[in-house]
Amino acid sequence: ADRVAKMAVPILSNPKVYNMLTASGLEIADLPKVEDKPVEKAVEPELVAESEPAPEPAPEPTPEPTPEPTPESVKEENHEPVEKVEPVLVKTPLPTEKVVGSSNKNSNFFSLAAIFAIIAHLVLKVHVHFTSPLGPGDILSPGRSRGLCGLTTFNPLSACESGTISMGTDGILTVVRGKNVIFEISGKVSAEGLVIDGDGKIKIGGVNTKITTKPTTALTPWPFTDDVTIPKSLF
Secondary structure, eight states: OHHHHHHHHHHHTSHHHHHHHHHTTOOOSSSOOOOOOOOOOOOOHHHHHHHSOOOOOOOOOOOOOOOOOOHHHHHHHTTOOOOOOOOOOOOOOOOOHHHHHHHHHHHHHHHHHHHHHHHHHHHHHHHHHHHSOBOTTOEEOTTOEEESSGGGGGOTTOOOOOEEEEEOTTSEEEEEETTEEEEEEEOOOOSSOEEEOTTSOEEETTEEOEEEEOOSSOOTTTTBOTTSOOOOOOO
């Protein structure tokens, strides 16, 4: 009984227990008088939790986007060795600027060569016709002429002695060597001019010619061929 009393003393000596028992009308004579001590109110956990402000909820972490699995990552997950395949460059021969430029140069060269050949042919043809002597069947219209040297007249280094035969619009045919008139004949004014027939006879305007200036030098092989009859009479 004493042992129980000793164990009960600390419990019954608790101010709260003692006050509760005495407030209910029970008297505990054997307990020592409880000294009035300032009673500290025990704060219950629930009240403390209610009095303290509730902590704000932590923001939920934004989930990071999951990268799409690549063939290499899949192979790594499958623990398969990844082989690096290097791209093979295939060189396809393409036309370069040099090839295009050379083809353009070649085409331009051939075009210029063709143009030059055509011009040279025409110039040579004119030169041969202009320097050729008059023979049977030839015609020299009024205002036309032929030259002994042709295009070489314009060459200052040429040794050719200039000479011309001209059919005037007045019906007079004149042959000049250098600056001298060496032969001159006249006929009829017409659009026909000088005509040498098949027999080698010279007519101007369809009529026989007459000499106004006797030849001072030979008239063959230029401006007339050997088969042309040169008038020798003044009448």
